[in-house]
Amino acid sequence: MAEPGEAVSYEELQLAAxxxxxxxxxxxxxxxxxxxHYLLTHxxxxxxxxxxxxxxxxxxxEHPLExxxxxxxxxxxxxxxxxxxxxxxxxxxSEPRAQSQPWLVEAVGTxxxxxxxxxxxxxxxxxxxxxxxxxxxxxDHGVERGVEQDYQRALDVGAASAEDVVVAYEMxxxxxxxxxxxxxxxxxxxxxxxxxVKWLTGIAVIAERxxxxxxHAYRLRGDADEAGEALTRIExxxxxxxxxxxxxxxxxxxxxxxxVEVQGRAWSGWAPVTGVALSVDGGTTWAETSLDEGPADxxxxxxxxxxxxxxxxxxxxxxxxxxxxxxxxxxxxxxxNRGGFANNSSQRVRVVCLPG
Amino acid sequence: MAEPGEAVSYEELQLAAxxxxxxxxxxxxxxxxxxxHYLLTHxxxxxxxxxxxxxxxxxxxEHPLExxxxxxxxxxxxxxxxxxxxxxxxxxxSEPRAQSQPWLVEAVGTxxxxxxxxxxxxxxxxxxxxxxxxxxxxxDHGVERGVEQDYQRALDVGAASAEDVVVAYEMxxxxxxxxxxxxxxxxxxxxxxxxxVKWLTGIAVIAERxxxxxxHAYRLRGDADEAGEALTRIExxxxxxxxxxxxxxxxxxxxxxxxVEVQGRAWSGWAPVTGVALSVDGGTTWAETSLDEGPADxxxxxxxxxxxxxxxxxxxxxxxxxxxxxxxxxxxxxxxNRGGFANNSSQRVRVVCLPG
Numbered sequence: 001m002a003e004p005g006e007a008v009s010y011e012e013l014q015l016a017a018x019x020x021x022x023x024x025x026x027x028x029x030x031x032x033x034x035x036x037h038y039l040l041t042h043x044x045x046x047x048x049x050x051x052x053x054x055x056x057x058x059x060x061x062e063h064p065l066e067x068x069x070x071x072x073x074x075x076x077x078x079x080x081x082x083x084x085x086x087x088x089x090x091x092x093x094s095e096p097r098a099q100s101q102p103w104l105v106e107a108v109g110t111x112x113x114x115x116x117x118x119x120x121x122x123x124x125x126x127x128x129x130x131x132x133x134x135x136x137x138x139x140d141h142g143v144e145r146g147v148e149q150d151y152q153r154a155l156d157v158g159a160a161s162a163e164d165v166v167v168a169y170e171m172x173x174x175x176x177x178x179x180x181x182x183x184x185x186x187x188x189x190x191x192x193x194x195x196x197v198k199w200l201t202g203i204a205v206i207a208e209r210x211x212x213x214x215x216h217a218y219r220l221r222g223d224a225d226e227a228g229e230a231l232t233r234i235e236x237x238x239x240x241x242x243x244x245x246x247x248x249x250x251x252x253x254x255x256x257x258x259x260v261e262v263q264g265r266a267w268s269g270w271a272p273v274t275g276v277a278l279s280v281d282g283g284t285t286w287a288e289t290s291l292d293e294g295p296a297d298x299x300x301x302x303x304x305x306x307x308x309x310x311x312x313x314x315x316x317x318x319x320x321x322x323x324x325x326x327x328x329x330x331x332x333x334x335x336x337n338r339g340g341f342a343n344n345s346s347q348r349v350r351v352v353c354l355p356g
Numbered sequence: 357m358a359e360p361g362e363a364v365s366y367e368e369l370q371l372a373a374x375x376x377x378x379x380x381x382x383x384x385x386x387x388x389x390x391x392x393h394y395l396l397t398h399x400x401x402x403x404x405x406x407x408x409x410x411x412x413x414x415x416x417x418e419h420p421l422e423x424x425x426x427x428x429x430x431x432x433x434x435x436x437x438x439x440x441x442x443x444x445x446x447x448x449x450s451e452p453r454a455q456s457q458p459w460l461v462e463a464v465g466t467x468x469x470x471x472x473x474x475x476x477x478x479x480x481x482x483x484x485x486x487x488x489x490x491x492x493x494x495x496d497h498g499v500e501r502g503v504e505q506d507y508q509r510a511l512d513v514g515a516a517s518a519e520d521v522v523v524a525y526e527m528x529x530x531x532x533x534x535x536x537x538x539x540x541x542x543x544x545x546x547x548x549x550x551x552x553v554k555w556l557t558g559i560a561v562i563a564e565r566x567x568x569x570x571x572h573a574y575r576l577r578g579d580a581d582e583a584g585e586a587l588t589r590i591e592x593x594x595x596x597x598x599x600x601x602x603x604x605x606x607x608x609x610x611x612x613x614x615x616v617e618v619q620g621r622a623w624s625g626w627a628p629v630t631g632v633a634l635s636v637d638g639g640t641t642w643a644e645t646s647l648d649e650g651p652a653d654x655x656x657x658x659x660x661x662x663x664x665x666x667x668x669x670x671x672x673x674x675x676x677x678x679x680x681x682x683x684x685x686x687x688x689x690x691x692x693n694r695g696g697f698a699n700n701s702s703q704r705v706r707v708v709c710l711p712g
Contacts, residue, residue, distance in 0.1 A: 007363025
């Protein structure tokens with residue numbers, strides 16, 4: 001943890017220079033163009049040879065599998081359009097701040113992922129009685145808090161059996177780029193990014209709850225000693241496409257008087273977004289915006305929202321808040337936790353309207 | 357300017373979250389995969405309609421042109437393989453530090469750019485007597501130090517007439533991604549990134565030296581009042597692919613005893629790189645490495661270098677330095693300037709070799 005008010009460290013800056021967020025103006029695109037989607041890599045981006053790569057499905061199964069990329073591509077395919085968000089999005093604004101990747105609000109992106117439903121692979125392998133969790137192993141290898149590891153996460157057998165969980169080999173109609181998990185990765189719609197195991201090499205069915213490092217790391221805790229609560233699905237969030245044009249250094253937005261359409265995107269991993277409210281006075285007053293339809297059959301893709309605004313010269317702070325069909329509502333100020341996770345406090349966009 | 361020792365500001369962090377460097381392990385690829393190439397955007401990434409886009413060539417010419425993307429694509433094409441680097445690369449390590457995009461060492465990338473040689477366009481327009489500079493205007497619009505502007509840079513007529521200066525519409529064989537200048541951009545091999553005008557909309561021949569904002573901004577100055585020296589070509593630099601695997605937070609590299617190949621890339625905008633020296637003891641002793649050929653006919657693409665290293669357990673600091681055919685040699689510690697530009701101080705990579 002940083003001390004209260006402590007500066008961004010050299011280590012946090014190193015992470016910020018490697019990883020990157022979505023430039024918010026790119027929310028104009030329904031599907032985020034390659035290279036603009038947020039990216040968080042725990043270790044290094046592995047350089048993998050597609051011809052040599054195999055996906056091993058084993059553990060508590062009748063028929064262990066070893067599948068080549070060509071074989072994976074020959075199986076029945078499904079495309080899911082999904083908004084991903086890093087569980088650490090908003091971390092840099094939590095106070096005090098966990099020292100890790102210092103996201104502000106931009107760790108998000110939406111893509112169409114094509115691959116084989118995981119449940120088809122598990123059916124083919126034949127999951128045995130007594131199965132509890134399914135463990136996914138990536139080729140990315142590193143050390144974290146002294147623990148050397150391949151990146152690993154698990155889903156319980158129920159979550160792993162959802163029809164929309166996919167072992168994906170295409171992103172937006174092209175082979176996965178190296179940084180998004182080439183040649184194949186897991187896609188778990190609605191869940192935060194830590195579940196979306198990239199560079200997938202192994203799937204193992206086990207008879208107990210998985211107890212790996214990343215399951216301890218990604219928990220909501222008030223105190224280091226607490227067991228805490230596992231992070232799973234994405235909390236609702238709305239973001240604005242910042243209107244007007246920017247000042248280079250401050251990123252303050254500049255525009256001139258007259259009607260503009262303010263727009264943005266909103267998503268939730270729990271249930272479809274049902275509304276977005278906009279404030280142009282820093283959160284004092286709010287008005288509902290109009291919400292476009294999301295893509296058909298993709299409840300886990302962001303939806304566009306729009307509102308008309310007719311500013312006079314002056315200074316404004318724009319904020320947006322989403323709510324969803326599960327009854328969850330995005331707070332103006334999210335509650336604090338030690339890891340800086342799931343901080344969906346409302347974005348604040350400073351806008352200066354110049355004289356006409 | 358930051359005060360000596362002053363922390364990274366919120367504004368610098370906002371820039372670091374938007375822009376991004378090359379994850380150094382991606383120097384494994386001769387051509388940087390889309391999305392891993394460094395990216396610095398002064399304002400917003402414009403969303404442009406290729407059908408409506410036109411490139412206007414005007415000013416001191418016989419036949420002003422207005423060229424569509426289809427027309428540009430029908431002209432004789434040329435591909436140049438070029439390493440780009442941001443003039444601000446290394447800025448975050450200069451002391452005291454200019455407050456701007458806080459690059460460490462990773463603002464680099466290499467791509468094959470395909471387009472029309474600029475000189476063909478200028479010939480078609482017919483440059484008139486008295487031409488001095490050629491001004492390039494991008495569609496990216498913003499404010500910088502109070503000056504509202506479209507991004508603009510110029511080359512003198514001599515530099516603009518070099519055969520390898522290209523108006524590019526493809527990157528690595530595909531249409532330009534939005535963030536790299538779609539539908540067309542300027543590519544000036546050997547020059548720092550500020551010259552590589554993206555989202556190109558206008559080319560104007562003028563009879564005097566161009567005096568735009570960005571020509572004042574990108575200068576080497578010791579003092580704010582100095583005229584300073586214009587930044588043009590890239591100073592030599594070598595970078596290591598960090599060996600072994602990383603610790604997530606510190607990015608310290610970890611490996612085990614035994615021979616490894618240490619490799620990296622080196623480039624210079626002034627002349628071909630002629631050698632790279634490696635130190636494994638923090639710069640006390642140096643040894644020349646072996647240098648691969650660069651791509652044929654691409655003197656401005658990085659070259660791979662390699663060295664064998666057989667570490668015993670312990671801690672090491674690895675550094676590399678490039679020198680080029682112009683006689684320029686990368687310093688261990690570059691001299692300071694106010695903008696934090698062209699800081700090609702040698703990279704320092706901390707490596708821990710564990711017991712076997």
